Amino acid sequence: MSTDNTETTGRRRGRRPAGQDTRTALVEAARAVFAENGYEGSTVRAIAARAGVDAAMVNHWFGSKEGLFADAVLKLPFSPLELLEELRQGPDEELGQRIVRAFLTRWDGAGGDTFQALIRSVTGHEQAGTVLRDFFQKFFTKLIAALGSDQVDLRTTLAASQIIGMGMIRYVAKFEPLASTEIETMVVAVAPNVQRYLTGELGL
Amino acid sequence: MSTDNTETTGRRRGRRPAGQDTRTALVEAARAVFAENGYEGSTVRAIAARAGVDAAMVNHWFGSKEGLFADAVLKLPFSPLELLEELRQGPDEELGQRIVRAFLTRWDGAGGDTFQALIRSVTGHEQAGTVLRDFFQKFFTKLIAALGSDQVDLRTTLAASQIIGMGMIRYVAKFEPLASTEIETMVVAVAPNVQRYLTGELGL
Structure with a gap:
């Protein structure tokens, strides 16, 4: 988040x-x-009205609706809009690398508990699954549509399957050696698979 | 399971x-x-003693310790030993296809709730994570070690990340189109990525 909790x-x-x-x-x-x-x-x-505060307070505290969603529901340790901007910088054929590096850096930095809280909220409540789906789908769709790839929706969900699976193994199930492998090793091992989902031949 | 519940x-x-x-x-x-x-x-x-029954009852009801584990803890809708046998039949370069097809067929057949129950048990209890890790690690390690690949442990966890991520997206987060895509379409889209983790060049 762009604001901290000090007040x-x-x-x-x-x-x-x-x-x-x-x-x-x-x-x-x-x-x-x-x-x-x-x-x-x-x-x-609607959210501000429910809270009984001015809508400008959402921007003040969370930057945007997405930032509030990330903080309140997804517990993502980053601003989705900032991440989207960051991921767009660089060659298309290295987007897989940037995605793997960016997610692992942020989740590692947050201690891994954040990812576990996210998954728990999704498995515990049907509605949180819907919310996560809408959010991730929108996020990856924006990235992939900009590449000019075909089958944007399928590629979006395939890429999400690898990113979420990587988080499951590293932070929830904690399988070694993946759970404690250096981020740059993970980038080399996983990014080509993410890149195939983004821009490669799917065979369909 | 090889036995049903009729008694x-x-x-x-x-x-x-x-x-x-x-x-x-x-x-x-x-x-x-x-x-x-x-x-x-x-x-x-030890389990039979705790239950106050003869150890032969484990084989009678569950086939093996793995079968009992699958039923009691993992809620896997299949016998791990039978699956391992099935996956070993066929060319090494098509193992990725067989894995994707086998897991989706079984989880789809069980209605998807089973996968969700598995993930819930893992996120809710630290010990279940350990148990799932031991189990999956052993299962994939057996398959991958038989291929003669290097870095068996890393490949095992990478393959698990894709299989578990695929399950998360299809059965828990339910992202479309992946959640309702035909199994054979999923095999074409996902198997090359699993295969790279099994036998491909990791670049490490």
């Missing part, structure tokens, strides 16, 4: 900080609204 | 069938013993 404004004896109250209220409202309406069906305005 | 022996009015009691006791004992000692550290003898 001193409004702190008074015996009273929780107003800023943190707003942030917490937005996270709680977002979980409820996303759970009811899914990612696409939820608006910043 | 009439010992059925009397007002009394649950003795066979089913034995089976249920074994499943409960297995869950406890596997959770305490992991897959490798648990013996058929």
